[in-house]
Amino acid sequence: MIGTVHYLALSAVLFSIGAVGAVVRRNVIIIFMSIELMLNAANLAFVAGSNSLGSMNGQSIVFFVMTVAAAEAAVGLAVILALFRNRQTVAADEIALLKW
Amino acid sequence: MRNALSLLVLTPAIGALLLGAVPNGAEALMRRLSLAVSLVPLAICVWIWSVFDTSRGDFQLVERVGWLPQFGASYMVGIDGISLLLIALTVVLTPIVLIAAAGSVHHRFKGYLVAMLMLESTMLGSLVAIDLLLFYVFWELMLVPMFLIIGIWGGERRVYASIKFLLFTMVGSLPMLAAIIYLAMQHGVGAGQVGNLSFALGDLYGTHLSPVAAQACFLAFFLAFAVKVPMFPLHTWLPDAHVEAPTGGSVILAGVLLKMGTYGFLRFALPLFPEAMVAASYWIGALAVIGIVYGALVAMVQPDMKKLVAYSSVSHLGFVMLGIVSLNTAGVEGAVYQMLNHGVSTGALFLLVGVVYERRHTRLIAEYGGLWKQLPVYAVCFLVVMLSSIGLPGLNGFVGEFLILLGAFRFNHALGAVAASGVVLGAAYMLWMYQRVMFGPVTNEKNLKLTDMTRRELATVLPLIALAFVMGVYPRPFFDVMRASVATTLAHASKATAARDLAAGNQPTAHAAAGASIRVRESPRHVVAEPEGGGAAAPAEDSAVPAAGNGEAH
Amino acid sequence: MTQAINSGLPLIVACSWALLLIVVEMFSGDRRFVGVAWMGVIGLAVTAAMSVHYASVPAVYGNALALDGYAVYFNLLACTLGAAAMLLSIDYLGDAGIVRGEYYSLMFFAVIGVVIMAAATDLIVMFIGLETMSMAVYVLAGIRKSDLRSNEAALKYFLLGALASALLLYGVALLYTITGSTVLADVSKALSDTQHAGADHLVLLLATGLVLIGFGFKIAAVPFHLWAPDVYEGAPTTVTAFMATAVKAGGFAALMRTVLVALAPMRAELAPVLWGAAAVTMTLGNVVALRQTSLKRMLAYSSIAHTGYLLVGVTAGTNEAGSSVLFYLAAYGAMNIGAFGVMAALARRGRGCEKISDFSGLAQTHPAMACAMALFMLSLTGIPPLGGFVGKLYVFTAAMHAGLVWLVVIAALNSVVSAAYYLGVVRTMYFDNAPADVLPPARPYAAVVVAVAAVVTILLGVAPSPVLGSAARAFSKVLLG
Amino acid sequence: MSPLAFYPLAFVCIASAMGVVLSRNPVRSALSLVASLFCLAVFYVFLQAHLVAALQIIVYAGAVMVLFLFVITLLNLESDRGLGEKPVLSAIGFGAGAIVAGGLIAALSRTSLGARAVTLVPTFGTTKVLARQLFGDYLVAFELTSMLLLVAVVGAVVLAKRDGSYEGDEQEAAVPARSEEASH
């Protein structure tokens, strides 16, 4: 029988994949997508939690997380756009002006 | 006047601010104003001296204003014999330095005067502070003006020297802050709650620390003060600081700043941790003696005059430390007196080196020779000051050194004997330097063009020479002022010292009896219910405001 | 019901004022948006005043927000720092090529974000507050669009911020799953119940770890500090000033409430982690700052070091330690606003004022500015009798009282290292002589802010009792039981 | 929900997540992200979170991912060489990721969650109940999110809209791109 633990395990896997994706990829947008994936993993955990607890709080929290994700997407893409307009690149390792 | 001490501390600072407003052009106005400002503390000091009650060993003219009630720290100032003498030294040296500055400092003159006055203010502050935290505040503040003086008006390697001076002292003083906090906390431990913390020195005398904690705190205090003295292994900042500092800076650095270390031992380390201090007296004595011999030996081979005088300071202050550690009246009174002498003689030495440096812009002994013929007045002044520095009887150096050796000999024959050799070595390097500079034919033609001392330079050196003679021939007034205070300070450690002396095989010195006989007025609040009854009863701190009010509901 | 409304008034007024700001900005014609700036400053002042006025009645919204003493203290702190940053920006923006009026509204929103974080008693509301603030500051960091370094700063801050939010969120999710609620008080009660001790212990540990990491990023604790130097250096100076002071204060407000209230039962396991974080952060911040040539980047590492000192207070976790952190944040805020203010005052287009060498000989050319900067540097080092010293003293005393003797000794030695680079700046200003092209005269607004900051730093040192008292009162009711 | 349905769906979801990370072409990774979102939506339905599932598809998959695709095509990014160039970085990354996943799963497998047998109310997860909660307990949070979105929009406009602060636009007002170049 599939219990809450399975769902949480799945969310953990998704979370790790997102984290790894954020680290290994050069393309900034892919990094951003990986972070979105991590957020979705958290959503899954919330829903699984609310299901196991039987209280609806989890689901309203998911609602808030989605709005935050949307807002983040808007600002993030705007930042990436502004950067692209100046540098014509989205590769993370080429954006290294500020160091040491 | 009610709060003489606060006035004493604040006048130079206010003067410095006034000076800041003076337009850059008016050099003459600046000189006169700065001198006038520096004379005010002198006047106050004279007044304090006249009103000072020499029979009382505890703090007088105590003022207390709440500053940080949450911590139990308050702006609490007071003086006793020892700090009065050092204050006198400071207020005498600063006007002299300001007069000398006119001749020697050329660029950013106003900044120099402001820094000097701020320095005087902070030094006086740390001498009058009897609240541990307030002392720490002034102790740290002293560094800043000195750092600027060495850094801005110094010689070639001034930046390295100023940073080295600063970091050496800070490495020493920050663990002390931790120790101070721990100590203050221990005082409050009775009531558990932080509120009843107290930094007032009077309260802290009786604090009970576990032996390990006492040892650790003592080591922290020792490190901070040993760097300042400077004691043997921690002294390498002094030659650099002296060589690179401008003349006025060196005078004040040698004259007063070095005494902060030894003053710290007498005012804080000894009364707060008597057992730890007495237990450590042997190895501190050994370090002091090493310092004496090492300082003298290294001074022998210095090519640079200022470095030589710097190492001689290491040697002289080795003597002072030896005197303090002997923990008997003769030794400690000799040590306090030697602090004054060193301030006078080494201050004068630096002024004289400055005189020649202004003309030839070099401090190398090899550059000079046969100056006596060219500058007879200079040579005679240099001779008298040198003799006072090597402790010729009849001048001030002898009185201090004689008493220190007397006390040290009582403490430990071996240390006393080796220290006596320091006297011989001291004469050796000084005379050799004097001969290479003053006697012999004029080797370097540049020396032929040298002019003798100007009236301004004489005005700075002659008072010190006169002081050297007076202090050598008639030291009574100085000893009267400090007698009761030294007895009280030693009374703190009397039990432990007596035990140490018994162990060392000679009878407990009469001072233990003398200490007790000097009527240390017990105030009920301070008597710590110790099983042995007497012991380190804190001396009555008859502050006007009862010291109990530390940190109730704010 | 009315009582709940009028005590929530400060927040409502603040939000509406921010909206008003956007509208006003649309209609203001001149390019320097002075009017908008003053509107912003007045708005902040009003918010602060109202929150103090209503502070007497601690309003609790369900269990989402609690405008208690703690929140009011941070409210005041954030508003003053925000107002200072806005005043600094008035004539800095025009010259720095930022022709966006929204600058002030975004900053206003950021302040509101901080207030929410401080007042939140529910992890989710705190998260939303955190995100509001972060969004605003991401944009502010990148607001000078034409400058590559500003874009890069915004990108780095955004990416790492998003990652940290994801981590924090996942931690909260796990906590929610185990304890059943996201309200701090309930979480704390649930955690202290025995039945969670056994099996769920490890998950709870991991969850608290993740939450700590989320906040650790915000206050730039090591090893999550790497973004701070780059972002501080890239962003416009006034934004950096805001970030270093108000944003950090917000981070600490949230961290303290979470760690000391919600995760209080877990503190036994957390203490070594916090202890380690504090020590490493202090040391790394000070040591790397030694090697910096750019003053902005040096101040970034110095703020990391001060995070370390603040973490000492958080590690101690007692009532006294909490109020010491509150006071330290105030003193630290004043010092940093002043230091960045001096930089903002002297910066001009084309002639940057970011490298330490730009300040050589400042004492001769701008004595007042140099003196103020020296004052800030000394206070940051902890030289008495300035605010920095009393702050450190208070934190050290609290930590010592909580038995963290060795941590205090490490902090003491760190102060020595910090003396080297702070006084390195003083050395450059006073010892070296001025270069040929002298820095332009200081800007009026910025000079005022610097002067006020200097006075506050001195007052906090000489007569800190009022602020000490309010900090202690503010923190007194935060800890449960 | 029977294991027969859970495992294949979980597998698809994980595969599409890996697709996001590994695929070289950004468009393909965007689409695989959409696929994983759909799987999640299905899970939500099984977890009786019907409204959330719907929102997931409409808001997330619909709006956000469209925005991503829009930006990707706007910048017409060509595919980069994926993980090829930085083997060390990828190795450490995957290692750390594995540790995180392993640790979490180990911790979760030992929790007492399994023991909670809770029978859900039939109306669990319906819009009415969720709405009553949103406007009841979470009213404050709800209002604050509105402000959050406002900030996001204002920010996006400030950054994205072309307003003459670039060289290309007005020469005079433009700021030399590298004015405050910090020469290290």
Added chain:
Amino acid sequence: MHAAATEVTASLPIAVSYLRYIPLAPLVGVLFHVALGYRLGRRAVGLVACAAVAVSFALAAKAFLTVLGSAAGTVVTDNVYQWLSSGEFTANVTFSVDALSSVMIMVVTGVGFLIHLYSIGYMAHEEDYARFFAYLNLFTAAMLVLVLADNLPLMFVGWEGVGLCSYLLIGFWYTDPEKASAGKKAFLVNRIGDAGFVLGAFTIFWALVDLGQGSLTFATINARAAELPAWASLAGALLLFVGATGKSAQIPLYVWLPDAMAGPTPVSALIHAATMVTAGVYMVARLHGLFEAAPAALQVVGIVGAATALLAATIGIAQTDIKKVLAYSTVSQLGYMFLALGVGAYGAGIFHVMTHAFFKALLFLGAGSVIHGLHDEQDIRRMGGVAQKMPITHATFALGVLAIAGVPGLSGFFSKDEILASAYAGGHFGLWICGVLGASITAFYMTRLYVLTFRGKFRGDHHKWDHAHESPIQMTLPLMVLAALAVVGGYVGVPEVLGGNNAFAEYLAPSVGHHQLGLAAGTELMLMGISVAAALTGIGLAWVMYSKGPDADLILKNKLGGLYQQMREAYNIDAVYDALVVQPLMRASDALWHSVDVRVIDGVANGTAAAVNSAGEGWRRWSTGNVQHYMLTVLVGVAALILALTLSSLIGVAG
């Protein structure tokens, strides 16, 4: 208050207030010279200098007569003020004159006055005139303080004061580096002695404190000496004796006296013959109670005295510089004085001090007059026949030679004989033999000096001979007075066996005790005969060998072989000291400075700074600017934390 010496009658203190002016007068002179000297010209300076010493002489005479006139054991004291008091230690400025010090102040002021007079002539063409007389007056003041002091600390003030003046006066012609370093050497060697003196004083002081009466006045020391613990009195006495050897140029610290000849001749006469060098003798005599309490110390004093007497005499034979010969002769005569003290004959020692002051000052001033006449010629091998040119100097010098040789009838005979007799009576035969041997060698080298200088033909260059002339009256008058004193001086202490009543010893009895020889008249006369014979053989031998000229030295050289060369170079003890002490010290200090200060301590300081900087540089490189690295750090941080927490909780659960 002043407990008298054991066998001395109780002293009756007479409080006066004029004693303080004795040292004050020359001090006023010094101030005058320093302030106005250069402006007022030579005559005024000379006048004031001599006047100052004359005043002291008058007051000294008054004190002397008071002591002489009143009952035995009277002490004239003048308590000026309390100089120092700290804890148990107190030191007052108190001057006191008893029999012993009355003799000393008379000698110091008397001989001093004559030498001041002589210097006016001798230094006539010196441009630093005022500076010379300032130093001379300062010296007289310091010596008077030393002699008049009633306690050890005040004596030490005078003790180091005279050391300083000898440094200044030896290095008077400072332009010549040789002379300057001679002055420095004198001061440093004295300083070593003074260190011993100070340590001795401390030992005694603390021992007395343990007895309950902590005070360093001579009366207390002598009174309580017996009660001191054995080690304390022995150590105290020996350490004080080290001070005495430093000041009175005994083995091992005598090396500075021969080099002190670099100073002007009147300086040598005053300081290195008559007054300063006798300070050590005076100190030991003054503290006779202490030395008696430590017989071993007395033994050491006697042996050192005898050894020095012999050693210095042998060196004297081979010297060619007129002043060097007299210098070594002084060291030898001082040896005699210490020999006297060693055998307990304090009176005889002081008697020899007085007589030696007369004839040695005479000899030095005579030599000065010769050098002055021959335009700074000091090598006796290039002199000869000076008698014809300088009759008065010749006559007075001859008298001096006879006196020092111990020819009966002259002062030297009486004092030296009393010493030898006491040595014999005390059973110290070894010391007695050394004494007699020394006496003959002394007679030998003095006659050699006299013959080579005054007898035979002039061997120097003719230019000098033509200009040679007798010295002016200011120089010859003191010579004549001293010659008279050298002859008459002895009659004060004629021993009973020769019909005298040894008034001098009687007079000194209250201060230093007087113990009868206890020898049968016959033995005493026999001893006298032996010493006279020794003297005459010395004189005759030298006369015969050297009447033909200096080549007689060659005879001695091949007879004594290498020893003679050693004697000529004074056994090059200087080189030994230099190698043993000075060079190692310099090398050590150089090594210390470079290795310890620069490398070790600074090394550590700069090392830590460098370490912190390199750590900073390392961590600085950590922020590479690439976002991926930052993300990686965060991820690794998370992984590390998760790992740590899992492990700790597993251990926790398992543990």
